[in-house]
Amino acid sequence: MTAPGPGTVRPGGRTARIRDAVRRATLAELAESGHQGLTVEGVAARSGVHRTTVYRRWGSADGLIADALDLASGEPWPLPDTGTLAGDLQTITRLVLSGFTDPGQGPLTRAFVLAAAQSPGTAAALRAFLTRRHEQATVIVKRAIERGEVPAGTDGTEVVRIAVAPLYYRLFVSGEPLDEPTADRAAAAACAAARAGAL
Known part of the structure; x- marks a missing residue:
């Protein structure tokens, strides 16, 4: 290119x-x-x-x-500020859920991921896009550290990655249903792991 x-x-x-x-x-x-x-x-x-x-x-x-993807990575992600890490993660996983299931946006979002599975160049571009998104989202974990919700040194990128990963797994690997309760459980699990100092 x-x-x-x-x-x-x-x-x-x-x-x-x-x-x-x-x-x-x-x-x-x-x-x-x-x-x-x-x-x-x-x-x-x-x-x-x-x-x-x-x-x-x-x-x-x-x-x-x-x-x-490069153009999209420079656009701000509408990150939540609910006052708790649990609430912020739940909002993020629901945003990801809606991105995959929305009748208008969903086909495009899924097409990007499927294209990455078929093309090394697209895979690299998608990886860069997701890296930027995860970097933007670390602010929710920084705020959680400041509030004393999670230990200092908690990896914000990893917290967000673990929160959204189950949604990708269900949609692109297992084919299991993807719904709001699934998104909420994924958020709660990531929050619990962060609070326990696992991340």
């Missing part, structure tokens, strides 16, 4: 508009067709950006997905 060079992206400029149009088209194509059906040609046609331009700047379907 060839990214625009330094200084070529101006807020509101032509490059930014092209990148936004291509990103929107990539997300729409991915949601409709999945990783296997995502093509540079399809994105070019949907976005109205010439195919040659898309090939030159993104190179491939994997480059398109990686760029979409």
Whole structure:
């Protein structure tokens, strides 16, 4: 993937508009067709950006997905501040649940994960995206440490990772039902582990 060079992206400029149009088209194509059906040609046609331009700047379907994830990783996550770690983790696991089960957003969210299983490039982009999300979420554990809810030195990234992992497992590995009680149990388990000093 060839990214625009330094200084070529101006807020509101032509490059930014092209990148936004291509990103929107990539997300729409991915949601409709999945990783296997995502093509540079399809994105070019949907976005109205010439195919040659898309090939030159993104190179491939994997480059398109990686760029979409890169843009998304810079967007803030609506993190909760309920006053307790238990409440914050429950809110986060419910956010993840809704991201997977929402009729509009769910197909796209699932498509990203499934694409990562088929493409090393997409897997690396998804890993970077999730790393950024986990880093953003560590603030809830920092607040919990300050309140004395969990021991100093508790790994905030690991707490969040353990809270959301059961949801991914059920959806992509075991095929078991994914619902709100499952999300709440996952949050409670991660909170208990953090309070016990296991993380």
